[in-house]
Amino acid sequence: PDPDPLQAMRNARKQNAIVQINHPGWDRPDNEFTRVAKAAIGEGLISGVEVFNSYEFYPDAIEKAVDSGFYICCGSDLHITSQERYGHYGMLRDMTLILAEDSSPESIREALEQRRTLAYAYGDIAGCEELLKDFFRASVSCKVLRTEPNGRRHVQITNNTSFPFILSLKGFTVDYTLEGLTSITYTTREDTIPVTVTNMWFGVGKHPSTTLNVN
Secondary structure, eight states: OOSSHHHHHHHHHHTTOOOEEOOTTTTOTTOOOOHHHHHHHHTTOOOEEEEEETTEEOHHHHHHHHHHTOEEEEEOOOSSOHHHHTGGGTOOOOEEEEOOSSSSHHHHHHHHHTTOEEEEETTEEEOOHHHHHHHHHHHEEEEEEEEOTTSOEEEEEEEOSSSOEEEEETTOSSOEEEOTTOEEEEEESSSEEEEEETTEESBTTBOOEEEEEOO
């Protein structure tokens, strides 16, 4: 410990700690980093930035983190029980998804240092654009159920995870919520299905667009 927060962070780094900025937008509507946080960034003391904190979301912090080479994370910041904050509303609690080779401390640290993380809170997922696309494509599968004589195919799109995905699909007048472990049927003549996932964020108003292969 040290009365000077910068010195405390320097001490932590000397002990091989990882330091992150938590709730950057708390009590600051502009979501600007504090003077101390900016100084810590300038000294290379910071490795990650929180983009969700409980029910708060700081989408502009995503772009700041990616541009600065930080991993993205979130926290529940619980001052009450998890059941009171999340279970009562039927929600999964805030969590950082660490895409590591295994659950060992060494693998987890390597994933953090390589910025292979996504942040989940209240049905939304945030991270760098390419990692979001990879995560979505790995989570959702397509299967042709039948093909009509005119070439139109009826495709089953299945969400193989527990996370919901809100999809903007051609032909749908409103976005469709593909709940965890559920499927929908979609018709197309194409070999790919373009989709924008509107509950995934890589910045302010920025949602990843990708394609699903029709197999």
